[in-house]
Amino acid sequence: MHNTHIPKAPAYWSRAAILPGIVAIGPMLPGTLAFGMAFGALCAQKNFSLAEVVVMMGTVYGGLSQFVAVQSWPDVLTPGTIATLALLTLTVNIRFMLMSATLRPWFGTLPAWQAYSSMLLVTDGGWLAAMRYRDRGGADAMFYIGGGIVLYLVWLVAAIPGFLLAEQLTDPKKYGVDLVMPAFYAAMLVPAWKGPRRAIPWVVSGVVALLVHWLVAGWWFIIAGALSGALSAGFMDEPEKSGAAA
Amino acid sequence: MTDFLRSDVMLAFAVMTAVTVASRLGGYWLMGYVNVTPRVRRMLDALPGSIIVAAALPVAVNGGPVVIFAIFAAMAVTIIRRNDFIAVIVGMAVAAAARALGFGG
Numbered sequence: 339m340h341n342t343h344i345p346k347a348p349a350y351w352s353r354a355a356i357l358p359g360i361v362a363i364g365p366m367l368p369g370t371l372a373f374g375m376a377f378g379a380l381c382a383q384k385n386f387s388l389a390e391v392v393v394m395m396g397t398v399y400g401g402l403s404q405f406v407a408v409q410s411w412p413d414v415l416t417p418g419t420i421a422t423l424a425l426l427t428l429t430v431n432i433r434f435m436l437m438s439a440t441l442r443p444w445f446g447t448l449p450a451w452q453a454y455s456s457m458l459l460v461t462d463g464g465w466l467a468a469m470r471y472r473d474r475g476g477a478d479a480m481f482y483i484g485g486g487i488v489l490y491l492v493w494l495v496a497a498i499p500g501f502l503l504a505e506q507l508t509d510p511k512k513y514g515v516d517l518v519m520p521a522f523y524a525a526m527l528v529p530a531w532k533g534p535r536r537a538i539p540w541v542v543s544g545v546v547a548l549l550v551h552w553l554v555a556g557w558w559f560i561i562a563g564a565l566s567g568a569l570s571a572g573f574m575d576e577p578e579k580s581g582a583a584a
Numbered sequence: 585m586t587d588f589l590r591s592d593v594m595l596a597f598a599v600m601t602a603v604t605v606a607s608r609l610g611g612y613w614l615m616g617y618v619n620v621t622p623r624v625r626r627m628l629d630a631l632p633g634s635i636i637v638a639a640a641l642p643v644a645v646n647g648g649p650v651v652i653f654a655i656f657a658a659m660a661v662t663i664i665r666r667n668d669f670i671a672v673i674v675g676m677a678v679a680a681a682a683r684a685l686g687f688g689g
Contacts, residue, residue, distance in 0.1 A: 365668035372676070389588050390597075397601040407600060415592040420599055427600040431607045433635055439611035440628045443620055453612065460608045462639075469632050512683060514676030517651065521658035521675025523640040528662040530633045543634035544641045551642035563638025564631065571630030572623045 347477035348447040355476070359484035362467040365525075367492055369518035370463070373401055374496020375507060376515045377408070381497065382504035384411055391497045399461075399493065402519070403430040406557065429557040436564055437465040444472055445479065452479075459486030462519065466526045538574065543567025650687050654679040 374395065381391045386408070398404055407426055412419035438457045445453040456479065468482040500507055510516065531537065547563025554562075618624060644652050658675035662668070 365672055368669075369672045369676070386593070387588055387590075390590065390593055393589065393594070394597050397597055398604055399601075400604050403600070403604065415596055420596045423596055424599045424603050428603045428607070431604045433639065434604065434607040435611035435614075436631055436635060437611065438608055439615045440631050442612050442615035443628070445612070446616070454609055457608045457612045458605065462635075466632060466636075512680065514654065514679035514683075516647070517654050517658075517675040517679045518672060520640045520643055520647075520651065520655050521672045522668065523636045524655045524659045524675070525662040525668045525671035527633060527636050528659055529666070530636075536630070537633070539630040540633045540637045544637040547638035547642050548645060551646075559642050560635070560639045563641075564635040567634025567638065568627040568630050571634075572627040574626065 346444070346472065346475060349445050349477055349479040351480050352478050353480065355478035355481035356484035359467075359471075359481035359486075360488050362471065362481070363463055363485035363489055366463040366467075366489065366522060369522060370401075370489060370492050371496045372510075372513065372515045373518050374493055375500030375503070376510035377401065377405055378497030378500025378502075379504040379507035379510065380405065380408055382501045384408055388498065388501050391501055392494065395497050396494050398427070399490065400427070400431045400434070401461075401493070403427045406430055426556065430560070432561045433462075433564060434460050436561075436568070437462075440469065441465075441482075444477070448479065456483060456486075459483065459490060461486070461489055463522060464489050470526070470529065539567035539571040542570040648688065650679055650682045653682065 377395075378391055381394075386394075394404060398407075403426070407423050410423075410426065412422070437460050441457065441460070445456060448456075459482070464482065464486045467485055471481050527540075543563040543566055546566040547559040550562040551559035620628075640655070644655050654675045657678045658671040661671045661674045665671075
């Protein structure tokens with residue numbers, strides 16, 4: 339059993355962690371590429387130019403939010419429709435806020451410019467891999483940055499082949515592309531298992547997410563479920579004491 | 585043919601980027617004002633699993649039997665092999681194969 343309450347070393351930079359960081363996000367690269375290609379194909383159908391797609395990959399840099407936004411892209415962009423897109427993006431991407439919050443105890447001792455620049459690279463996969471590394475006692479910030487930069491570069495170019503091959507990729511589900519993130523998530527959940535007690539917040543998160551998904555339109559279910567799960571963990575007593583008040 | 589870079593599209597991207605960057609930086613910034621007590625520590629520790637479940641479970645339930653089965657296959661592979669790469673490939677392959685065989689979803 340792993341004890342998460344041991345004090346962990348503050349962040350430092352060394353080249354030694356670049357390669358392990360890249361290796362850790364390696365399993366995500368084919369999926370990221372496939373996801374990006376599917377996105378490129380979708381953009382081609384929605385009459386974006388290739389240059390526009392690459393700009394979006396490099397600036398918004400949030401795969402799910404890009405998909406959701408382009409799927410509901412308005413015919414005419416007005417202040418109103420742009421605000422709708424912004425809200426949609428916020429509901430999908432506000433989970434990044436929770437992720438960067440968890441990185442503060444690790445990156446907090448670094449100079450602000452280094453820490454905040456690092457936060458620009460927060461993604462689901464990069465963050466999960468970094469958390470797993472941290473959980474095992476890792477402190478080298480290069481682990482997270484090395485993997486993060488490779489993920490960014492792959493994502494940046496991933497849409498190009500999809501855009502150019504759009505006709506062949508009209509149905510990405512045929513190739514199971516919609517399973518990339520769920521399958522990766524599922525794979526990350528298995529090593530995070532530390533006994534049933536530590537999984538109670540997951541159950542809370544799942545129940546709340548499903549309820550919100552059914553009751554509230556849009557993508558609020560991610561943040562609602564994640565926050566509920568974390569809060570329930572906060573209200574539970576320490577494992578040493580008996581009787582959880584979840 | 586569409587323009588190279590339409591200015592209204594660039595504006596929409598800029599707004600979306602601003603929202604996303606604010607999310608990425610905001611959590612880190614806010615945590616600067618939070619004292620990491622054991623309670624906060626437990627909340628932070630529970631976040632990875634909670635985010636995973638909250639993001640994936642509704643998608644899985646919505647996706648129907650093929651998606652659920654593919655996710656279970658990916659988890660089974662992870663339990664046996666502890667290899668994320670194979671897990672993702674198996675998840676995709678199971679879904680692709682099931683759909684090729686005519687299963688919906």
